[in-house]
Amino acid sequence: MIPFILIFVLLIFITLFFLNLKLYLVALTSSLLILFCLFIVLLMVIREAIRTFKGNAPYLPSPKRVINKILEEIDFKNKAVVLELGCGDARFLRAVRKKKNVIAIGYEYFIVPYITAILHNLFLKNKIKIHYQDFFKTNLAEADYIFCFLITEEMNKLEEKLKRELKSGALVISNSFTFKNWQPEKTIVINKDKKTGFNNKIYVYRQP
Numbered sequence: 001m002i003p004f005i006l007i008f009v010l011l012i013f014i015t016l017f018f019l020n021l022k023l024y025l026v027a028l029t030s031s032l033l034i035l036f037c038l039f040i041v042l043l044m045v046i047r048e049a050i051r052t053f054k055g056n057a058p059y060l061p062s063p064k065r066v067i068n069k070i071l072e073e074i075d076f077k078n079k080a081v082v083l084e085l086g087c088g089d090a091r092f093l094r095a096v097r098k099k100k101n102v103i104a105i106g107y108e109y110f111i112v113p114y115i116t117a118i119l120h121n122l123f124l125k126n127k128i129k130i131h132y133q134d135f136f137k138t139n140l141a142e143a144d145y146i147f148c149f150l151i152t153e154e155m156n157k158l159e160e161k162l163k164r165e166l167k168s169g170a171l172v173i174s175n176s177f178t179f180k181n182w183q184p185e186k187t188i189v190i191n192k193d194k195k196t197g198f199n200n201k202i203y204v205y206r207q208p
């Protein structure tokens, strides 16, 4: 989100700069550009709200302590393929890629976190791949590890897809939400967050 805000602030400064030089036509063009960008973002936010209303997970990043705990507990093998379904700004994938030699791939269909992820990726030494795509429209057979933080309705839909496509032995790590029929191999409980008072749980599933 922060890079997004910075781009808008930069555009506003550019407009003010042209106004100061009395280049009114250029200033008008750049302010129209700002309005156009805001309009597009607004349309995307409305689209995301409709998706949430239909039972898909809204954008809410995983807390740092959850990500750190997963990195502590899960032994990500060398050169393994790690997919994040609904990767948001891809903070989990960046953290994994920083510490482990894996192939990190994310899928995200909400433009705001997607662009944030792309901007972060520009400055990374160890790049990750991010697709602007609905993960239900991709095949998940290449995954050795899958991470997700979704909601119950979407988990139920995802369960069938994972059972069909995942290779044997692949691990699915879910922040906070469980599958309807699949029993987790392991449940990791993280102690209460001092600020929110929440106990986070991480569920780990293995494809038989």
Ligand SMILES: C[S@@+](CC[C@H](N)C(=O)[O-])C[C@H]1O[C@@H](n2cnc3c(N)ncnc32)[C@H](O)[C@@H]1O
Pocket (backbone or CB within 6 Å): 056, 057, 058, 059, 060, 061, 062, 084, 085, 086, 087, 088, 089, 090, 091, 092, 107, 108, 109, 110, 113, 133, 134, 135, 136, 148, 149, 150, 154, 175
């Ligand atoms: C609760 S957020 C979690 C973000 C990130 N995984 C994390 O843990 O920080 C869920 C994200 O999944 C995305 N999402 C939900 N359903 C999706 C789908 N079918 N395809 C792609 N992205 C999806 C949402 O736009 C949102 O950014």
